[in-house]
Every structure is written in structure tokens, then in C-alpha cells.
Amino acid sequence: MTNLFVGAGLRFLIIFLVGGGWAYRHLKVRKKTEEQEEDFSNYPINEQGQYPWEWDIDNSPERISKNAKPYKRKVGIRSRRW
Numbered sequence: 001m002t003n004l005f006v007g008a009g010l011r012f013l014i015i016f017l018v019g020g021g022w023a024y025r026h027l028k029v030r031k032k033t034e035e036q037e038e039d040f041s042n043y044p045i046n047e048q049g050q051y052p053w054e055w056d057i058d059n060s061p062e063r064i065s066k067n068a069k070p071y072k073r074k075v076g077i078r079s080r081r082w
Contacts, residue, residue, distance in 0.1 A: 043051050 040051060045051060046055060
């Protein structure tokens with residue numbers, strides 16, 4: 001009977017330590033992200049007041065050249081390949 005209680009106490013201790021470690025890391029990351037500001041002073045701004053990732057937003061099909069290779073997704077399981 002005592003082995004049953006020791007096992008239960010050990011399980012409770014492990015769950016408590018894992019949960020406490022997760023909560024500590026979770027709150028620490030949240031605090032760090034709340035303190036961190038977005039600083040865009042390192043990026044140049046053009047005449048229209050746009051950042052570099054806003055300059056070229058034209059994604060029309062006319063921009064793709066006729067001899068461009070098609071995009072092939074290479075992630076995932078590759079079965080039956082040697």
C-alpha cells in the first residue's frame with residue numbers, strides 16, 4: 001500500500017515541476033515580448049514613406065517570365081523514392 005502512495009506522490013511532484021517550469025517560461029517570454037518595441041529606425045524610407053518590404057507589392061501574373069520554372073513543393077514525405 002505504501003508503494004502506491006509513493007508512486008502517486010512522485011507523479012504529482014513530476015507534474016508539478018513540469019507545470020511550474022512551463023508557467024515560468026511562458027510568463028518570462030510574455031514579459032520579454034511586452035517590453036520589446038518594434039524599432040524600424042535601421043530601415044530606409046523612400047519618398048512615399050514606405051519601408052523596403054512595402055516598395056514592391058506588385059504580384060500580378062504579368063511579372064512572371066515565360067521561361068520561369070514552376071514552383072515545386074519539396075517538403076513532406078517522399079515515399080517510394082530511392
